[in-house]
Amino acid sequence: MLNRTDLRGRVPSPARLRALLPRAEMDVDAVLHQVRPVVEAVRDRGVEAVLDFAERFDKVRPGRIRVPASELESALAGLDPVVRAALEESIARARVVHADQRRQDVTTEVVPGGTVTERWVPVRRVGLYAPGGLAVYPSSVVMNVVPAQTAGVESLVLCSPPQAEFGGLPHPTILAAAELLGVGEVWAVGGAQAVALLAYGGTDTDGAELEPVDLVTGPGNIYLTAAKRMLRGLIGIDSEAGPTEIAILADDTADPSHVAADLVSQAEHDTLAASILVTTSERLADEVDERLRHRVAATKHSERVEQALRGPQSGTVLVSTLDDGVRVVDAYAAEHLEIQTADASSVAARVRNAGAVFVGPYAPVSLGDYCAGSNHVLPTGGFARHSSGLSVQSFLRGIHVVDYSAEALRDVAGKVVALANAEDLPAHGEAVLARDLGDGA
Template sequence: MRTIDLRGRTLSPAELLAIVPRATEARNEALQVAAQLVSDVREQGEAALRDQAARFDGVTGHAIRVPGEHIRAAVDGLDPEVRAALEEAIRRVRDASAAQVPSARVTELGAGARVTQRWQPVTRVGVYVPGGKAVYPSSVVMNVVPAQVAGVRSVALASPPQRDQEGRVHPTILAAAGLLGVDEVYAMGGAGAIGALAHGVATVGLDPVDVVTGPGNNFVAAAKRAVAGTVGTDSEAGATEILIVADDTADARLIAYDLVSQAEHDEQASAVLVTDAAALAAAVADEVERVAAATRHRERVSVALSGPQSAIVLVDDSEAAVAFSNAYAPEHLELHIADAAREAARYTSAGAVFVGSHTPVSLGDYLAGSNHVLPTGGQARYAAGLGAHTFLRPQQVVEYDRDALADVREGIVALAQAEALPAHGEAVTARFERSGESAGQGAPGAGA
């Protein structure tokens, strides 16, 4: 891992944004490629999906719409220990997601003047579950459960066809879908799958969805940008990120394990340590080398840790650490610092915050109850992670009676005149005219 030494420097917010480690070239390339893949699916439908499956997944002749018996067989064949873990994850995420559904609220603005705030679920959702370098049944849970809690009636799930499974979706992903009652599953992956969910593919029975969600690599994240406006999307949950803020009280060994745990996702994964303790930084560098060399995906980890997106950042003090972290706005933020619970309030920009040495990101990936589909690429400065709220639309229901409208009639007319939109005012005054009278003739307040 490279070292970025910021000690002795006072950086403005703009300078911090410019200096944070990012794999910008990879993201820019992904935007161009993903847009073309989405366009191909929109224009060519199933033919494009099959072409992309052959090119990227090494699969041909597979069933894109997964037969129901495959899902049922996957549930029946699921390892009991994995099933128990998935069922517990479902329970925890369901409980935590329920807290994200607001109750309807009625505001009485006066006699007969009422505005009701309600939250309506979208009708149909498409969720994407990655399946390239790893298998992610946990992502099935993280996407589907909040949608169900929000009240979504129709869920379509997409995941890449697997060459070693004869072109089928991985059975563990199918089993997770089956446990949640999802029976509409498609064997399609990457940016093309995002395009298919957004635009629909009639020949395989896929109707367009209203919202597309789910994690993936940079191409999947870029594809969401390509379909934005056609459908709603969650934040662009691309290649994973972990930023750890640590001081001299931290355990270098645990930090190393946590950095490597996220680096094993993908060669584009970002792993960053920010510390004001130079001795800790050196110890972590040594531990990372040891842990990475012993892990199963050491080659992938090595590429991720040596890339421009990963670094050890040296800062002067805790204030500088806070400023750097908030500028970076990581997907996952771990705090290995003294009094972490109190200090956490200062870290305002992160997809999720993991407080203390016994709260690793791995916990959030599986069984914390929180959602692991989170914004990447700095989007946590303005975007939220996936939750029940992702699938809800706030609506205001306005109800005024005649007297309540009369109370604000003159103000509406005055503002309409000020904006040179007199018909707006006339639409109100017309309600106080006798039948057959024209606006401005004889009705109380007409034209006022």
């Protein structure tokens, strides 16, 4: 079922591998011309434009942008108790992991009387996005809100598309998750217009202010991603997220049923989802293909899954050795990487590039999506070569605080003047010499 690339006996250079390996196409530039009018309309006309776009794209026109608190309470009260318990467990585990990510301020004494303190200050106001297209993602609410709250973000607003089925409100499970996490401000707005409203702010239909944010995080489709790109600078963004990816590095000890199930689990997200198997075993590749045929036919979203698995972004890569396999997965830099090999922990420790690594037969990506405690907002499209997933650090800024006494400045004044003159910026040096530094200045 999966397309095959045979690299046995020949693993190309990293540059060649990047071009050779399957990858979902996501040309954000190609949709910028469609997104620009949306962003500019929201900038110029505010909420009225947002409601017009909701009517056009979401087939419903909400009465107001901000969801009343009573709707959040009602959604949580009506949530299936089994789902509520699962969300509570997901939240609890995420809080445990993210609590250990909080950085402490550090003061370094450079010289007697001269210190530099690195303060970690949370972003003041953050907009979080929860998609509402092919699927509903309360888990994404958890993964965005928990690190933001742990970082100490003062003000949070959650955006999710209005749903015609629910009278112009976001999906009730999204509302319930927000209430469970203590997020009281939720806006019924989706897509590029959500990012624009978060960036520019506006006035709701009842006259209430919709305050702009400093940072926007959360996954979305290519149009939302294009809006993030356009507005980056006015707002901070977490990343430009593309279609989801799973890569599995496996040898002949892997269970083909596990491998097939995990490939399908990511393929059900989207027809552009990428499912990659990198293996030293042609026998395993054959057995995985056989199990995929049965599993795809039986799964709920079989048409979507089959399209994703047969697409150019998915496939099997055959390699001669696990060393070669590690080189391949490092070049690919998957959002999610599973290691299903003998001595999986040792192999995983050698991986440099991945959004998250799942070790052994009992750590499927699905666990990380919901209840491992890790974050599932991860870099896609090879960005794991240089970027990290969402964490507490995503919501913090490091500020250096410099504190020098007259004596400490006097001791280094000559060096500052010398460097200022070397750069032909004499006023820099004069700013030091203008001070009364006492004897020896």
